[in-house]
Amino acid sequence: MKVYRYEENPLVTPESVKPYHDHFEVIGAFNAGVTTYEDETIMLLRVAERPISEDSNMVKAPIYNPNTNKLEILEFRLDDPTYDFSDPRVIRENGSTQGFKYLTSLSYLRIARSKDGHHFTIDDQPFVYPSNELEIFGVEDPRITKIDDTYYIYFSAVSPVGVGESLVSTKDFVTTEHHGMIFAPENKDVLIFPEKINGKYYALNRPVPKSVGAPEIWISESTNLVHWGNHKYLLGLRDGMWDSGRMGGGAVPIKTEKGWLELYHGASKDDRYCMGAVLLDLEDPTKVLARTDKPILEPEAPYEIEGFFGNVVFSCGAIVEGDIVKMYYGVADTSMACAELSLQEILDSLIYIK
Numbered sequence: 001m002k003v004y005r006y007e008e009n010p011l012v013t014p015e016s017v018k019p020y021h022d023h024f025e026v027i028g029a030f031n032a033g034v035t036t037y038e039d040e041t042i043m044l045l046r047v048a049e050r051p052i053s054e055d056s057n058m059v060k061a062p063i064y065n066p067n068t069n070k071l072e073i074l075e076f077r078l079d080d081p082t083y084d085f086s087d088p089r090v091i092r093e094n095g096s097t098q099g100f101k102y103l104t105s106l107s108y109l110r111i112a113r114s115k116d117g118h119h120f121t122i123d124d125q126p127f128v129y130p131s132n133e134l135e136i137f138g139v140e141d142p143r144i145t146k147i148d149d150t151y152y153i154y155f156s157a158v159s160p161v162g163v164g165e166s167l168v169s170t171k172d173f174v175t176t177e178h179h180g181m182i183f184a185p186e187n188k189d190v191l192i193f194p195e196k197i198n199g200k201y202y203a204l205n206r207p208v209p210k211s212v213g214a215p216e217i218w219i220s221e222s223t224n225l226v227h228w229g230n231h232k233y234l235l236g237l238r239d240g241m242w243d244s245g246r247m248g249g250g251a252v253p254i255k256t257e258k259g260w261l262e263l264y265h266g267a268s269k270d271d272r273y274c275m276g277a278v279l280l281d282l283e284d285p286t287k288v289l290a291r292t293d294k295p296i297l298e299p300e301a302p303y304e305i306e307g308f309f310g311n312v313v314f315s316c317g318a319i320v321e322g323d324i325v326k327m328y329y330g331v332a333d334t335s336m337a338c339a340e341l342s343l344q345e346i347l348d349s350l351i352y353i354k
Contacts, residue, residue, distance in 0.1 A: 307332020
């Protein structure tokens with residue numbers, strides 16, 4: 001499959017973004033939700049900022065306090081035997097099986113704007129910033145679905161009680177209305193279809209079972225975009241293939257004559273993230289019609305291979321213009337890039353399920 005990576009890639013890097021917090025550094029500007037608004041391409045960046053430590057033996061953890069509406073900084077010494085600092089992204093309690101205790105950075109959402117889709121300017125202020133007890137550790141990996149004149153923005157909300165999916169909406173990318181958490185922990189990678197299907201809204205999502213099961217794609221339905229139910233298992237991992245470790249929705253589903261085309265991410269068991277495609281029935285998106293056996297985009301360029309977390313291409317949005325699919329995607333958990341693919345070539349690469 002032909003893939004045209006923009007010559008300007010990466011389009012946005014941490015160096016492109018001025019820190020919002022004093023005495024912080026931007027370590028990631030990636031995994032952006034994508035849409036168009038008036039005459040602009042909008043990338044809603046996940047910006048990760050880390051407090052600067054002047055002491056090489058000290059690690060800091062930023063925490064949003066919903067009671068004071070302020071950011072607090074916790075400090076930990078690397079020689080403290082209570083904690084495990086082996087992963088620079090998190091602080092874990094030694095001996096605990098409960099995942100991480102703190103994050104070493106805080107993520108929020110910030111708008112990058114472009115007239116040509118290649119060159120972006122970044123707003124000075126956050127667009128969505130932690131604001132309640134379910135967002136204490138930050139907000140991550142947004143997607144954007146436009147329905148009529150409203151843009152629905154949903155993202156992973158991270159707190160000590162888990163990672164769930166929250167929803168806000170806007171009409172002008174200036175003001176927002178908060179609608180609360182629409183998928184409880186542990187769930188993420190939500191994709192809301194851009195129109196009703198037989199009178200219902202549909203959304204892809206990715207629960208993370210703890211006792212049995214795997215991180216795979218489910219589909220749910222709603223009458224109001226807030227309350228979701230009738231959850232159904234949709235798409236699973238494939239042993240020995242590029243999507244054998246974990247998977248989740250990527251871009252908002254694209255309506256084609258053949259069905260709903262979903263561009264999803266899959267990771268191998270050694271955490272190499274690629275993008276693939278699956279085709280769902282137009283009238284009943286709970287039915288899987290076809291799927292790619294090979295990635296349509298995989299980490300090959302240096303900026304995709306090397307970074308904060310290497311060997312990752314991770315798309316949260318695409319813009320379709322005729323036969324051109326402009327896939328904006330995070331690279332190595334660090335920066336943003338874009339690649340153009342042929343919609344017809346993606347459809348032709350699908351293998352139909354008999």
